[in-house]
Amino acid sequence: MEYLVTYDVDTTTPEGQRRLRRVAKICEGYGHRVQKSVFEVTCTSAQLPRLRQELTDVINHTVDNIRLYRLTAGSLQNVERLGIAQLAPHQGDHIL
Template sequence: MIYVLTYDIAFDSVDDKKAQRRLRKLSKVLENYGWRRQRSIFEFDVDSAVIHKIEVASKKILDLKRDSLRIYPLCVKCLKRSVVQGIGEKIELKDFVIV
């Protein structure tokens, strides 16, 4: 299934080392599973078990009182209706055969 994930890390100042560390750690986790589309937006083509791993890992990284992470599943119908303008690739569903 396709998922869109977005996050926001709260910074007290531009020099907030703790927030910078959370941002780097979370980005590394997400880059292992999906495609970065913007600084804080990722797309994934994974199963629910991988999404669960991301949820568990992110809970250990985020300051849940200040930061946020949102995961939106996209159904096949919604994905087919999606529009990409400008640079970047649209996720294409691949046909497959079970043998």
């Protein structure tokens, strides 16, 4: 399963800055950072609920925003990149 995960975490407080770091760390465990708050994620159907739960447990539901866009299989291999963007290695083993 391929997903594009985007997030906007309120960082106006020290707690918000910690949440931002925790959200990024969780996403790094499942995918590749392609922009500051955007990750391309490849996961199994068993990993997806765990990813959702980890993110849900970290964020402040009144001020933070996370979006998971499910992509069609193979979408991450067909991304048009401009500028310094590089192809993220989605194939192969991921260490969690």
